[in-house]
Amino acid sequence: MTVKTDIEKAFIEMVRANERIIYKVCSFYVSDEFPISDLYQEVVCNLWTGYQRFRNESKISTWIYRVALNTCISGMRKEMRRPKGSPVSILEESLAEPENMNEKIKEMYRLIHQLNTIERAIILLYLEEKSYQEIAEITGLTVTNVGTKLKRTREKLKQMSNL
Numbered sequence: 001m002t003v004k005t006d007i008e009k010a011f012i013e014m015v016r017a018n019e020r021i022i023y024k025v026c027s028f029y030v031s032d033e034f035p036i037s038d039l040y041q042e043v044v045c046n047l048w049t050g051y052q053r054f055r056n057e058s059k060i061s062t063w064i065y066r067v068a069l070n071t072c073i074s075g076m077r078k079e080m081r082r083p084k085g086s087p088v089s090i091l092e093e094s095l096a097e098p099e100n101m102n103e104k105i106k107e108m109y110r111l112i113h114q115l116n117t118i119e120r121a122i123i124l125l126y127l128e129e130k131s132y133q134e135i136a137e138i139t140g141l142t143v144t145n146v147g148t149k150l151k152r153t154r155e156k157l158k159q160m161s162n163l
Contacts, residue, residue, distance in 0.1 A: 029072035
């Protein structure tokens, strides 16, 4: 029988309390090479690695978003460097979605998966109703840059939906 330390117990509690955030971020970055379970595990491992160094200078959820996004984006960069043998089909097979999901929402997710990694991150946080300040803290961008990128990304999505 393993005895858990107070730090381990606090970490497990923190992950359980914020697993919705982790799953949400992972769902935006799934692919054939990175199923959601692998991404989730990688994020949790990275959270554990940095947990004792977390200084409470921001909200724990902000830190979790940042670690999750950085983990997923790093995975995407590694994936893009690998030669592909077959195309990646993201939406139908790997995006967890309720059966009653509206067709317009399915289309929106399909379009979001075509965005680059930072655009995807900003839209995810925007859809999570994060303020520009929170998005800036999580992504490391300035508030002005967040506003500019968000506006351009929303315009890009509108153009993509009209094609």
